[in-house]
Amino acid sequence: MSALSESRNPGATRSLQVVATAGHVDHGKSALILRLTGMDPDRLAEEKRRGLTIDLGFAWTALPSGQEIGFVDVPGHERFVRNMLAGVGPVRLVLFVVAADEGWKPQSEEHLQIVDVLGAHGAVVALTKRDLVDEPAIQARTLEVRGRLEDTRLAGSAIVACSASTGEGMEQLIGALDHMVGNAPRPDSTGRPRLFVDRVFTIKGAGTVVTGTLTGGPIAVGQEAEVLPPGHRARIRGLQTHKRSLEVAQPVSRVAVNLTGLPTSELERGDVLGLPGQWRGTSVFEAWVRPVRGLDHPLTHRGAYKLYAGSAERDARIRFHGASELRTGERAFARITVSRPVVLDLGDSFVLREAGRQQTVAGGEVLDTDPPARPGPDPAARLRARIGLDRATLACRTVIDRGAIRTPEIAVLAGVTPEEVAAHGAVRLEGWLVAPDVLQGAAGELSAALRAYHSKHPLRPGFEVSEARVLLGQHHRVLSDPGLAEAVLGSLAASGAIVREGAVVRLPEHRASTTGREDADRLVAAVEGGEPTPPTVRELVAAGFGPELIRAVCADGRLVRISQEIVIGPTMLARAEHLVRAHGAPPGLTVSGFREALGTSRKYALPILEFFDASGLTRRQGDVRLLRAR
Template sequence: MSSGLHVVATAGHVDHGKSSLILRLTGIDPDRLAEEKRRGLTIDLGFAWTTLPSGREIGFVDVPGHERFVRTMLAGVGPVRLVLFVVAADEGWKPQSEEHLQIVDLLEADDAVIALTKRDLVDDATLRRRDDEVRGRFASTRLAGAPIVPCSAVTGQGIEDLVAALDAMAERAREPERDGRPRLFIDRAFTIRGSGTVVTGTLTGGELTTGEEAEVLPSGHRARIRSMQTHHRGIDRAAPVSRVAVNLVGTAKDELDRGDVLSVPGAWRPTSLIEGWMRPVRGLAQAISTRGAFKFYAGSAERDARIRLYGSREVAPGGESFVRISLRRPLVVAVGDPFVLRDAGRRATVAGGRVLDVDPPKRPGPDAIDRLRGRIGLQGKALALRLVVERGAVRADDLLPLTGLRSSAAGTVKVAVVEGGWVLAPGFVEAFGQALREALSDHHAAHPLQPGLESGEARAWLARHDARFQDASLAHALIAHLARTGSIAVDGSHLRLPTHHRSTAGRDDADRLVAAVAAGEPTPPSVKDLAATGFGAELLRAACADGRLVRIAPDLVVTPEFLARATETLRELGDQGDITVSAFREALGTSRRFALPILEHFDARGLTKRKGDVRVLREER
C-alpha cells in the first residue's frame, strides 16, 4: 500500500483534452503561458495538483501533445513512474498517441490510467470501438490491462470514475525509496523578486532539507536551500516522489538548465559515457545502425549522442542490443535508469532501454557483452559487489556515485575486502598478493642478506605490472592487507616473507669480514679497502645490522669489542679532564685518521661534548 505524495504525467495526442482534463480534476489550469492560452495549445510543461478522496495528494505534470514538442514531453514524463494517458473518443488513436505510448513503454512506466475523453461527443457504439482500439494498442506493452475510463471534461461525465481510478493507481504504487540519494530533475528555473532563484522538478531517490547545502549537476555549482514548497505549501523536508519548488541561495537562473539535477554534494557524478541495454520501439520499420546522430533522453535531460552497438552493426526491429552511448555534454544518470533514443535527423523515437554502467571502461574489451549482461537488474550491494569484481579495486568513496551504496556500508559488500579506503575483490587480492609474494621470494633468493624489498620498490613493482597501482594509495592498501593477514611482514621500510630472517651467523664470508676488520684494529681497513678485497656493501650492511660490526663513519667500521675498548679509554681520559684528539689517539694506539671519526661518533651518541679543540664527558653518560 502506498501513501503520501504521488506524481502523474499526462500523455497523448495534441488537442485530445489533456490540459482541460487536468483543469477539471484540479481546478488549476496547467497552461500557464499567454501563448498557450492564445493558441489553445500546450507548448511547455504545466503543473497542477489535487487531493484524492483517500487523502492522498497527487501532482500532475501536463505535457504537450504536438509532435514538435516531443522533447518537452520527454522532459516531463522522464522522471515520472505513473501516467494518465489521454485519447479523445471522437478522434481515436492518432500519430502522437502512438509515439507517446512508445515513449511511456520504453521508459517502463509502472502504471497508467487511460482517459477516453470527449465522451459527450460520441455515441455508445463509437465509444465501444474506441475502447477496443485503445485496449488493442496497449495489449503488447507493459501497461496492458490499464483501466480505461470514458469521461468528459466539459460535462463532468465519468470524472468521479476517473478520480477513483487515479486513487486506485496511487494505492497500487510502490513505496518510493526514502533513504537513497535525492535527485530533483529540474524542469523549470526562474527568478522571484525578493526571493531569488527558484527551480522546480520531480524529486526522487531521497529527501532534501531546508538549510542544507545543495549541488547542481553537471555544473557542480553549490547553493543553499533557503526554502521549499510542494503544491504551494511551505515545507522543511521534501520527500520522494513529489513535485518540489526549491528557492536557492548562491546560484543564478542563467547557471541552470532544464535537465540539470539538484542533489546533495558527493551523491552523484556526471557522466558523458554510458553503457546500457536497448530495444527498438514497436513498429519500427527499419534497423537501427550506428550511423547518424541521436538524441538521448533520461530524467528531464536531453543530450546529443552517438552510439556503438556491441555484437552487431545494427539492431533489427524486434531485436535488442547492448550499447555504448557517448554524450556531447555530461548528465546525471543512475544504473537502472530508463532512457529513450530519438533519431536526430528524422526526429523520430527509435529505441529505449536501461542504463547498466555510468562509468564504463575506456575500452570495452572483448567481454563487454558478458560484463553488461551480468549487471542486469542489479542495485545497491549487489551492484557494488559486481563493480568491485569487475574492477578488482574500487575506492570506497566511489561506491555512492557509481552504485548508490554509501562508503560507510562498504564493509557490508559480501566477501569484499575493505582496506585503506579501498574495496578489493578477493580474486584481486589473491592474484596480486601471490605475485608480490613471488617477487619477495625472488628478492630474498637474490639478496639473502637484505632485510627485504624496500616498500617504495615494491609499490613501483606493482605499478609496472598493473596500471591501477599507479595510484600509490591502492598499493598501500594491498600491502597493508597482506601484512595484517600475515601474508607478508613489514619491517620498517622493508617488506619480506614471514619466513625470511636475514642473518650472517655461520656465513664464512661474514666471519672473514669481521676477522679482517679485527685484525687491522686499532687502525682497521676502510670500507673502500674492504670492498677492494671482495667484501661487498650488502655483506657489510648485514654484518652491521647483526651487530657484528659498527659503522663509525661512511668509510669506517669497527668491531664492537674495539668500540667498547675505545669507550673505556674515552671515560678514563674524561675523568682526568679535557679530552684532546692527540691524547685519545695515543691512548688508543691509533692514528688521527681513525681517532677523529671515533670521537665524532661519541659526539653523535651524546657521550661527549665538543668545546673548541677539546671534548668533555657529558654529565649523564
C-alpha cells in the same frame, strides 16, 4: 510559487506522487486535468490563445484515499515532443489520454513508445470525449486501445471512458487513479535527493526559483544545494509543493525551490539540483538499449541521436558492444557518449530520438555511470552480469569491474554506503574498497616474486617495500596508486601472507641467518684482500667457503664470477674495465699488456678479457683485444 514568505508548517514532510499525462494533440489532456483539479495547466498566453499545450503544465489534487497527486501535463503535438520528454522523464505514473471520437493517432503511438521504454510503474487510460460517441463506438475504441497496449508496460491498464465536458465517468477515472497510486511501488529513497529541473524563473522579492520532480531523498530549507552539471552552489531559501511552503520536501513530489546566491542565468532545464558531493555528471555511460516497436530501420554506430534522461536533452553517439546495428525486437549493450555531462543513476531509464528525423527510436536503462576507459575483452558479459542486481550488489560489481574504488566514491557512483558494499564481498582497506580477486592476485603475485627472490638471494632479508609497490602496480593497474599499494601491503602483512620489517618485505618462512651474513662478509674480505691475485674458487672451497655460499654472494653482486675458477670483487672488475676502455683502441690491448697494467698474473688476466669478450665489451682480433663498436 506565489507566497514564499507565507508561514510554514515546520513538521510538514509531505510525501506525494506525480502523474504525467501522455497522448495525441487535442485529445483533451489539459481539459481533463482542469476537470480533475480545478486548475488550468496551460500557463502560457500563447497556449490559451491557440488552445494548444506547448510546454509543461502543472496541477494537483487530493484523491478520495487522501493521497495527494501532482500532474505534469505534457504537450501532445509532435513539434513539442522534447518538452513532453522533459516532463515525463522523471515520472513513472501515467495518465494516458485517447479521444474516443478519433482513436489511436501517431502521437498516441510515439507517447506510448516513450512511456514504455521509460519504464512506467503504472498507468490509467482515459478514453476522453465519450459524450461525442455512442456506446458501441466506446466499446470499439476500448478494444482498439487494449490491443495497442499489448506487449508494453501499459498492458492490462484500466481504461475508463469519460468526458471532461459533462463529467461523465470522472468518478470512475478518479477511482482508477487512486488505485494506481495506491499500488505504485514506493519511491526508492537512497538518501541522495535529485530534483530534475524543468522550469527556471525569478519571483520579485524572492529571487531565483527552480521547479521539478524530486526523487531519491528529501531536501530542506537552509541546506546548501549543488546544481549539476555546472557544479554551482546555492542555499535553499524556501520550498513549496502545491503552493504550500514546507521546511522539508519529500520524494516523489513536484517541488519549487527558492535559491539564494545563484542567478537564473546560471540555470537551465535539464540541470539537476542535489546536495553537495552526492552526484556527478558523466559524459560516457553504459546501458542496455532496446529499439521501440515498429521501428522500420536499424540503429547504427553512425547515427546522430538525442538522449533524453530526466529533464535533460543531449546530443549522443552510440557504440554497441558485439553488434554494428540494432533492429526492433532486439536488445544490445552499448556505450553512449553525450555532448555535455548528464547526471545519471544506476537503473535510470532514458529515451533516444534520431536528431535528423525527430523520431523516437529507442530507450534503455543505465548499467554503469562511470565505465572503465577500456571496455575490456567482453564488455557485453561484464554488463550482462549487472542486470537485475540490487543497488548494493551492483555497487560491489562496480568495485570488481574497476579492481578498487576510493571509499567516498562509492556513494557518488551507486548511492550506497561502504558497509553495504563490504557486506556483498568487497574488501575495505584504509580508504579503499578492493575487489577480492585483486587482493588474492596481489598476494599470489607478491608471494611468487618473493619466493624467486629468496631463492636467488638467500642471504638477503627480502626486497624493498618500494620494489613491492612497483610489482603490485604491474600486477593490476589500479594498484599503481601508492596509497592503495601501501594499503594492500598492510593487509597482506596483517593476514600473515608476508612479513614487513621496516622498509623490507619477505615471506614468513624466509630467514636470512646472521651466520650466513657473517660468512658472506668473510668470503668477500678473503677475495678482495687477495686482489689483484685473489684465491681461486678451488682455494676458497678448501678454506671452508661452500659452493652455495659463493654462488649466493655472487648473485647478490658483492662478488663477480669471471669463470668457473675465478671470482673477483666489483672494484677490481671496474679497474679492469677502465683499462680496457682506455687502451682498447687500435692497435689494441695484448694479454701481457693488460696483465702488467692490472698488476696481476696471466691466470687472472686472460679469464677477465674472455669475460669482457662474452659480455660484448671487447672482441678478440689475433693476439689483441679491441673495444667492440657500439
